Amino acid sequence: MTDDKRWVLAGFAxxxxxxxxxxxxxxxxxxxxxxxxLLAAGVCSMxxxxxxxxxxxxxxxxxxxxxxxxxxxxxxxxxLERYKLGIGYDSIESKIADxxxxxxxxxxxxxxxxxAHTDTIIKYLASALKSDELPRVYKNRKVNEVxxxxxxxxxxxxxxxxxxxALKRVGAVAKVHRELRVIDVYVDLESMKVADSDALxxxxxxxxxxxxxxxxxxxxxxxxxxxxxxxxxxxxxxxxSDIANQLLVxxxxxxDEHWEDLMGR
Numbered sequence: 001m002t003d004d005k006r007w008v009l010a011g012f013a014x015x016x017x018x019x020x021x022x023x024x025x026x027x028x029x030x031x032x033x034x035x036x037x038l039l040a041a042g043v044c045s046m047x048x049x050x051x052x053x054x055x056x057x058x059x060x061x062x063x064x065x066x067x068x069x070x071x072x073x074x075x076x077x078x079x080l081e082r083y084k085l086g087i088g089y090d091s092i093e094s095k096i097a098d099x100x101x102x103x104x105x106x107x108x109x110x111x112x113x114x115x116a117h118t119d120t121i122i123k124y125l126a127s128a129l130k131s132d133e134l135p136r137v138y139k140n141r142k143v144n145e146v147x148x149x150x151x152x153x154x155x156x157x158x159x160x161x162x163x164x165x166a167l168k169r170v171g172a173v174a175k176v177h178r179e180l181r182v183i184d185v186y187v188d189l190e191s192m193k194v195a196d197s198d199a200l201x202x203x204x205x206x207x208x209x210x211x212x213x214x215x216x217x218x219x220x221x222x223x224x225x226x227x228x229x230x231x232x233x234x235x236x237x238x239x240x241s242d243i244a245n246q247l248l249v250x251x252x253x254x255x256d257e258h259w260e261d262l263m264g265r
Contacts (some may be wrong), residue, residue: 006047041046086142087150089180095154097180106156106163109141111148111174113187118149120192121170124219129164130157134170143174143184169219191218200227203234 014096018036025032030039084090087109096102108125109120138150156163163180164183169189199205200212215227 007044010043010046012035014043017043035241052206084180085142086144087148087183088138089183091138092150092152092180092182095152099154101155102181103159104153104155106153106164107180107182108151108153109148109182109184110151110169110170111142111143111146111186112189114147114189114192117187117189117192118151120220121187122151122219124170125151125166127221131155149169156169165226200230246264 013170015041021036021039022032022066025035027172087107090106091251092107096105096220099105106129117226118137122137124134125135133153133155136152138152141148141150158166160176160178160181160183164173166182167173167185170185172186174184174186179221199207200215202208212227212231216231217229218224
């Protein structure tokens with residue numbers, strides 16, 4: 001126990017003991033006060049007689065903790081090197097070094113992405129990142145031994161936090177490596193699947209409206225547009241408020257007669 005804690009404990013014990021003694025000798029108050037002072041003096045002298053000392057075991061614990069911390073740092077460094085090697089960070093690092101504005105360079109690791117998904121995601125990012133740039137695509141990369149595709153932008157129009165927010169529609173953002181200018185995202189494979197065509201086309205199908213609403217929220221503009229066309233032809237429009245809200249979000253990108261027909265329902 002450290003010295004400061006010893007003094008606190010001794011003071012508390014002396015105070016409590018003195019009060020009990022004085023209370024016990026309330027008929028002989030003078031005797032009680034004298035005994036209380038003697039007790040307080042004895043207890044408070046204990047930290048002086050037995051000062052703080054580190055036992056050999058404690059020194060060993062400190063040594064173990066130091067070694068453990070150093071080991072954790074080494075593990076973190078090795079993990080970072082493995083991560084860089086897996087995504088081929090040398091290519092990204094060279095682009096950052098050559099860029100006039102290194103803060104504009106942005107790499108996105110699309111973990112579990114398939115080729116068809118990558119094309120769709122790049123089309124979405126062109127709008128989400130407000131960029132006309134055709135990004136560089138590096139296939140056959142890995143993040144924690146999971147296959148990934150790296151998409152590299154040299155002139156990103158938004159900062160890395162805004163990009164991470166936009167990528168939440170693609171999947172789960174695993175980590176934002178600000179110092180590396182890299183964002184890891186696990187692609188939501190379920191959302192990328194094409195829904196049952198019968199359910200999407202048949203107004204009488206119980207999942208017709210739910211699935212078409214899901215298509216309206218998809219990152220693929222073509223799938224959004226196709227859903228608008230399907231909903232424009234239905235005899236009655238269920239989920240009206242949800243569909244209307246989503247259509248308002250898409251209104252800037254939908255400009256044909258189907259939009260006017262659908263909103264008039």
